[in-house]
Amino acid sequence: MDCPKCGSVILKENINIQTDIAQCINCDHIFKISEHIQVVNDDFDVRDTPKGTWFQKDFDIIILGASTKSPIAFFLVPFMLVWSGGSLGGIYGSQIASGELNIGMSLFGIPFLLGSIFFWSITAMAIAGKVELKLNKQGGKIFTGIGNIGFTKTFTWDEVSTIRETTSNIRTNGRQNIKLCLEGKRRVCFGIGLKEERRYYLLKAMQTVLAKLKSNRNMNYQSF
Ligand SMILES: [Zn+2]
Structure with missing residues (x-):
């Protein structure tokens, strides 16, 4: 070890x-x-993907993914249209309509603008988002976003000794969110907002890949 x-x-x-x-x-x-x-249970099969998750093997790349699509989108979309449309329309729409810039009003609107960007990105993730890991022998990339738009975190396997679930400081409706963290020399976290079953799949699949890597130093892709 x-x-x-x-x-x-x-x-x-x-x-x-x-x-x-x-x-x-x-x-x-x-x-x-x-x-x-990491104690890994051998019964876990990375190919046995629950709904909303996927596993792919392409030459020397393993892809593990989970969708962040959620029925909460049905609530978020109308809510955001009213909240964001109402506040931004009232603050900026009226200025555009009259053609007169109101500095005080515009400054007052900035928190609404930032809030809108933040909540719309959560809403968009609930409509069509995903968390996808592309793993190779050296390490991996963790993408969070929609299509090609989003952000990517990278890591190398020698930086990682464990992968576990941790509670996040970000709370939603007073409930603590859970995220997945690669820990070791560096800490790389992802997966906030994933449904429990999908998050659990990514956790177990990543632990399995890590255990196989650490046990034979050369990544043995044949074993998947
Ligand atoms: Zn040491």
């Missing part, structure tokens, strides 16, 4: 399974083994 802090290989004599403690001789980091070893 590798040190979760600096990535050095942990020597056998510095691992104590009974006390669940290991120490890195390179950086002196002491950690609980159980928190950094």
Whole structure:
């Protein structure tokens, strides 16, 4: 196993399974083994994709994806049309209609404008969004967005020692959201807003890929 802090290989004599403690001789980091070893259940089949998720293998690339489409769109679209249309139409529409710029009104409208952009992007994700991971031997890219529009986070496998679910600071209706995080030398999180079943699929599939990688150092694509 590798040190979760600096990535050095942990020597056998510095691992104590009974006390669940290991120490890195390179950086002196002491950690609980159980928190950094991924137990993977072999029954999990990455090809057995639940509704709204997908798995694809193309030469040396594995694609794992999950849709963020949600019935909440049926509520969000009319709500946003009224809220955003009403506030922005009232603030900016009236200025455009009269052809006169009102600085005070325009400044007053900025929070509504930013709020609209934010909530419309959530609405658009609920209509047609996806989270897609493209994995190769070196690492991967995590895309969040619609079609080709969105943002991409990248990582390399040597930066990752575990993949787990964590609660996000972003709350929706007072409920904490859950996201997926790759952790190790760096922390890369994604997947906020995914339905539980789809998020769970991505979590298990990523853990399976990681475990296979770590166990034979060369990515064994034949095993998928
Ligand atoms: Zn270390």
